[in-house]
Amino acid sequence: MSFPRILAHRLGKKFSRSLGHSLWHRTQDLGRRLIGRRPTPVLRAGEFWAVRDVSLEVAAGECLGLVGPNGAGKSTLLRMLGREYRPDAGRIELRGAVKSLIRLGHGLQPMYSGRENVYLKCAELGLSKREIDARLDEIVAFAELEAVLERPVKHYSDGMYARLEFAIATCMPVDILLIDEVLAVGDVAFQLRCLERLQTLKREGSALVFVSHSEMNVLHVADRCLLLFDGQTVVEGRPEAVFGKYYEAVGYLNRDLKSLGVLPTRPPDVSAGLDFSGSADEPLQANPGQPLAFELEYRAERDFEAVDLRLEFWNTAGLFAASTLTPADSRPCLAGGRGRLRVELPFLGLDAGIYDVAVSAKAGGRDLAYRGKARRVQVLQTAYDRPAGFGVMEAHIWTAPSGRPS
Numbered sequence: 256m257s258f259p260r261i262l263a264h265r266l267g268k269k270f271s272r273s274l275g276h277s278l279w280h281r282t283q284d285l286g287r288r289l290i291g292r293r294p295t296p297v298l299r300a301g302e303f304w305a306v307r308d309v310s311l312e313v314a315a316g317e318c319l320g321l322v323g324p325n326g327a328g329k330s331t332l333l334r335m336l337g338r339e340y341r342p343d344a345g346r347i348e349l350r351g352a353v354k355s356l357i358r359l360g361h362g363l364q365p366m367y368s369g370r371e372n373v374y375l376k377c378a379e380l381g382l383s384k385r386e387i388d389a390r391l392d393e394i395v396a397f398a399e400l401e402a403v404l405e406r407p408v409k410h411y412s413d414g415m416y417a418r419l420e421f422a423i424a425t426c427m428p429v430d431i432l433l434i435d436e437v438l439a440v441g442d443v444a445f446q447l448r449c450l451e452r453l454q455t456l457k458r459e460g461s462a463l464v465f466v467s468h469s470e471m472n473v474l475h476v477a478d479r480c481l482l483l484f485d486g487q488t489v490v491e492g493r494p495e496a497v498f499g500k501y502y503e504a505v506g507y508l509n510r511d512l513k514s515l516g517v518l519p520t521r522p523p524d525v526s527a528g529l530d531f532s533g534s535a536d537e538p539l540q541a542n543p544g545q546p547l548a549f550e551l552e553y554r555a556e557r558d559f560e561a562v563d564l565r566l567e568f569w570n571t572a573g574l575f576a577a578s579t580l581t582p583a584d585s586r587p588c589l590a591g592g593r594g595r596l597r598v599e600l601p602f603l604g605l606d607a608g609i610y611d612v613a614v615s616a617k618a619g620g621r622d623l624a625y626r627g628k629a630r631r632v633q634v635l636q637t638a639y640d641r642p643a644g645f646g647v648m649e650a651h652i653w654t655a656p657s658g659r660p661s
């Protein structure tokens with residue numbers, strides 16, 4: 256049975272807005288601690304609460320996500336849990352060894368090779384030489400660094416460095432793992448491997464606290480989430496519900512952003528005289544902001560005139576990301592039997608990630624088909640300055656052999 260590994264009760268952490276105040280207050284706090292008293296629970300001149308009155312509990316085998324806008328207090332809370340910051344209020348009880356993955360890029364020896372770092376860091380984690388020998392290949396394969404294993408890690412890119420550090424830190428079960436936005440440096444494939452690794456750690460009984468701005472990553476791994484605003488918990492609950500509230504709150508606070516409302520769920524597959532075969536092949540690879548073209552296979556029980564086709568893109572966490580809008584003159588007529596449709600999107604308005612492409616078909620006001628997983632598309636991370644995200648995309652569709660409609 257799972258038991259709480261982390262218990263935090265009414266945690267608070269204050270910071271000062273200026274260095275002068277900070278030095279003065281720290282000296283006062285030190286004086287109080289020396290005589291066995293806690294720092295004053297009231298705010299002094301220039302101070303503010305970075306985290307205030309936050310309570311949480313994380314069981315073995317569970318992952319708690321911490322979400323919220325920049326400056327909400329997520330990292331400060333995590334650092335208190337990792338004993339890096341001493342709380343100014345409240346108390347923390349940790350049952351088991353704690354591993355923090357808060358700032359990747361500081362934990363390796365720059366002059367040593369990747370291989371030497373694996374041995375050094377794994378030995379620090381308590382593994383014997385024989386145990387490290389047995390894990391070396393797996394760690395290196397996970398980080399995909401076979402080709403550079405003998406190079407000093409100071410010559411690694413930021414992403415390579417972070418991959419090795421993550422692979423080493425998670426190569427064995429840990430009681431409590433604190434993770435702060437460390438996946439952001441890796442490419443999409445590595446992020447997915449990391450999420451799977453975190454799932455494995457959960458199954459092995461680790462308690463995880465995971466800070467991320469990536470909704471997809473949080474939904475993948477977190478069982479519950481806390482939404483923080485201005486250092487305080489405003490909502491706690493299932494990740495989907497917490498993100499729903501988060502969007503609502505952001506819309507409310509900024510006034511000019513609309514609430515996204517209730518997130519739709521993927522409908523069941525339907526086939527009424529028309530069906531699309533799903534494809535479990537390798538995902539199609541695409542780039543944000545670039546065109547995307549592919550073919551879809553269908554089977555129609557009879558001829559259908561002017562079929563209105565719509566594509567939907569659902570991310571791997573099952574969240575709706577985008578759909579297409581097809582011009583009225585781009586409604587193909589489908590001949591009975593088997594056939595293929597050619598689909599072209601001139602501009603792919605999606606962020607990096609893996610998406611299931613769902614296809615829905617209507618004709619004469621009737622639903623003919625809905626196929627939730629007709630294709631898979633992997634949108635690659637290219638540049639951060641390309642427009643991408645939620646939205647509606649233009650699409651042109653026609654029957655494959657006969658070419659473009661006139």
Ligand SMILES: Nc1ncnc2c1ncn2[C@@H]1O[C@H](COP(=O)(O)OP(=O)(O)OP(=O)(O)O)[C@@H](O)[C@H]1O
Nearest residue numbers: 270271272305323324325326327328329330331332
């Ligand atoms: N060492 C520090 N000294 C003074 N202020 C700090 C310190 N660390 C954090 N803060 C402040 O505390 C508040 C909470 O910061 P924190 O880094 O915890 O937020 P966050 O939710 O992790 O933000 P982000 O999403 O941008 O990483 C912010 O106002 C930040 O400026």
